[in-house]
Amino acid sequence: xxxxxxxxxxxIEKSFPPARSGWRAFLQPFEKPSVPALAGLSFEVREGESxxxxxxxxxxxxxxxxxxxxxxxxxxxxxxxxGHETVRDSREVRRRLGYHAGTDxxxxxxxxxxxxxxxxxxxxxxxxxxxxxxxxxxAEQFHLAEFLDRQVRTLSSGTVQRLSLARALxxxxxxLLLDEPTRSxxxxxxxxxxRFLKSAVLRNGETSLLFASHTLAEVELLATRVAVLHxxxxxxxxxxxxxxxxxGSATLEExxxxxxxxxxxxxPEDSAx
Amino acid sequence: MIRLIEELWLFFRRDLIIARTYRxxxxxxxxxxxxxxxxxxxxxxxxxxxxxxxxxxxxGTYFAFALVGYVFLDYLNAALDTFDRSLEEAxxxxxxxxLLVTQTSLPVFIxxxxxxxxxxxxxxxxxxxxxGAAFFGFPVHGANWxxxxxxxxxxxxxxxxxxxxxxxxxLLFKRGNPAKWILLGVSSIVSGMLFPVSILPDWLQFVARLxxxxxxxDAMRAAILSGSGxxxxxxxxxxxxxxxxxxxxxxxxVFTWALKRTKATGTLTHx
Numbered sequence: 001x002x003x004x005x006x007x008x009x010x011x012i013e014k015s016f017p018p019a020r021s022g023w024r025a026f027l028q029p030f031e032k033p034s035v036p037a038l039a040g041l042s043f044e045v046r047e048g049e050s051x052x053x054x055x056x057x058x059x060x061x062x063x064x065x066x067x068x069x070x071x072x073x074x075x076x077x078x079x080x081x082x083g084h085e086t087v088r089d090s091r092e093v094r095r096r097l098g099y100h101a102g103t104d105x106x107x108x109x110x111x112x113x114x115x116x117x118x119x120x121x122x123x124x125x126x127x128x129x130x131x132x133x134x135x136x137x138x139a140e141q142f143h144l145a146e147f148l149d150r151q152v153r154t155l156s157s158g159t160v161q162r163l164s165l166a167r168a169l170x171x172x173x174x175x176l177l178l179d180e181p182t183r184s185x186x187x188x189x190x191x192x193x194x195r196f197l198k199s200a201v202l203r204n205g206e207t208s209l210l211f212a213s214h215t216l217a218e219v220e221l222l223a224t225r226v227a228v229l230h231x232x233x234x235x236x237x238x239x240x241x242x243x244x245x246x247x248g249s250a251t252l253e254e255x256x257x258x259x260x261x262x263x264x265x266x267x268p269e270d271s272a273x
Numbered sequence: 274m275i276r277l278i279e280e281l282w283l284f285f286r287r288d289l290i291i292a293r294t295y296r297x298x299x300x301x302x303x304x305x306x307x308x309x310x311x312x313x314x315x316x317x318x319x320x321x322x323x324x325x326x327x328x329x330x331x332x333g334t335y336f337a338f339a340l341v342g343y344v345f346l347d348y349l350n351a352a353l354d355t356f357d358r359s360l361e362e363a364x365x366x367x368x369x370x371x372l373l374v375t376q377t378s379l380p381v382f383i384x385x386x387x388x389x390x391x392x393x394x395x396x397x398x399x400x401x402x403x404x405g406a407a408f409f410g411f412p413v414h415g416a417n418w419x420x421x422x423x424x425x426x427x428x429x430x431x432x433x434x435x436x437x438x439x440x441x442x443x444l445l446f447k448r449g450n451p452a453k454w455i456l457l458g459v460s461s462i463v464s465g466m467l468f469p470v471s472i473l474p475d476w477l478q479f480v481a482r483l484x485x486x487x488x489x490x491d492a493m494r495a496a497i498l499s500g501s502g503x504x505x506x507x508x509x510x511x512x513x514x515x516x517x518x519x520x521x522x523x524x525x526x527v528f529t530w531a532l533k534r535t536k537a538t539g540t541l542t543h544x
Contacts, residue, residue: 016538016539017538025446025447026446028538028540029445029446029531029534029535029538029540031538033537033538063539066539069374070373070374071370071373071374071536071541071542072536072537072539072541073533073536073537075537091376091378094374094375094376095376097374098374099370099371099374101370105367106366106367106368106369106370106371107366107367107368108287108291108366108368109366110291110294110295111287111290111291115287115290119283119287120371120375122279122280122283123280123283123372123375123376123377124375124376125276125376151294167371
């Protein structure tokens with residue numbers, strides 16, 4: 001029996017209209033997209049797999065994740081989550097995915113953690129009883145129980161990140177999309193967050209994960225495969241060991257530098273010259 | 274349908290819980306309503322004369338006339354502002370993206386977020402009238418409350434269309450509320466808010482007749498100050514319903530298009 005891939009990206013292209021300021025900003029919604037962000041990207045994420053998107057700033061990682069999360073429309077091509085197309089079938093897609101971005105938390109600051117989770121859980125079609133039960137389970141898994149009844153504005157960044165991941169998992173999505181999940185965390189909180197992700201989410205093998213990260217240690221810890229993006233193009237997508245083999249590299253950093261056209265002894269000063 | 278009602282209730286409950294954390298603001302609004310009612314009472318004492326009372330469409334004091342006008346414009350303000358504000362707040366707090374990846378649609382979020390502001394504005398109207406009746410002789414005994422309720426509901430429908438159009442504008446251009454600017458700006462002069470339309474020059478009276486706020490205010494004053502029933506005010510009610518019948522579907526189409534456009538341009542969550 002052939003199983004449906006958790007995520008399928010089929011020749012996705014995305015371009016944005018040029019940024020405008022002053023009175024020309026009024027024209028932007030009507031302008032043709034001319035600034036490319038993704039250029040014909042195709043790959044799959046299998047059920048239970050964890051794939052990392054690795055690329056420099058502007059490589060198209062967030063754009064791809066936002067297309068999959070139905071927050072953006074592709075210019076050309078199609079993306080599927082559990083067989084459902086993100087544009088035509090966006091509601092079914094959202095039913096199956098959880099989305100968490102490390103850059104903003106998006107909670108109601110004056111509601112407690114529990115009230116926030118209950119609100120978002122109910123919007124994801126959970127009954128009140130099911131949402132309450134699920135919040136209790138996740139609070140235990142993510143060590144959130146003691147913070148749940150405090151207003152979100154009083155919580156630390158690390159706790160809010162865990163709360164945000166709990167929100168993404170409330171409705172038990174088959175696919176989890178994480179956009180630089182540890183970006184705003186300090187080293188200890190980031191390590192703890194990765195440990196939570198590995199032990200509480202990936203261990204069961206039921207959730208497929210696609211995440212963007214600049215932290216190579218995070219990629220090595222969590223990813224079964226790595227998709228390397230550069231200027232909106234997919235340069236390679238394979239296991240870390242296969243990538244090392246095929247590029248003759250000793251480390252993931254070296255793999256990334258070689259694939260993106262930088263010599264292994266590359267330093268940022270070289271690039272600036 | 275039950276699911277939709279549940280979703281709308283969730284947004285109302287959210288806003289109610291948040292409002293409970295601002296108790297001081299709640300008390301201040303009640304005091305503010307008293308001060309507003311007192312202001313119009315003393316202005317009325319200064320300007321009231323038999324000639325003025327004779328010139329008012331429903332008779333009575335200038336205080337009653339002006340308080341109804343002022344309070345109704347407050348209601349209109351809420352109808353035009355609430356959709357924008359909920360969208361802007363969600364965008365600025367970062368909750369918009371997370372709402373959009375739930376299985377609840379953006380229109381449900383926009384409409385659901387309007388319930389609490391509308392209820393709180395309706396209560397504020399009651400507080401204004403309550404202060405007016407308790408301390409300044411505002412005539413509430415003869416009012417036809419069923420008709421008042423009908424006018425509020427129909428006005429809400431009519432002006433919500435403009436509010437949703439305005440939030441479409443906000444989605445596309447990120448700042449500004451042209452519907453509020455035009456309608457409230459024009460209405461403060463040509464709707465009979467603080468003075469009867471009859472004192473305006475002919476051409477402005479013509480503009481006033483094109484303005485739905487004029488009809489709503491006429492009907493509201495008739496229901497409160499003269500005790501007119503729904504049958505007696507059917508003309509302004511029908512005018513407002515026609516206004517709603519055109520604007521609500523139009524605003525739905527424009528909003529859907531604006532949402533699709535911002536998802537294409539990638540500016541949905543831009544400020």
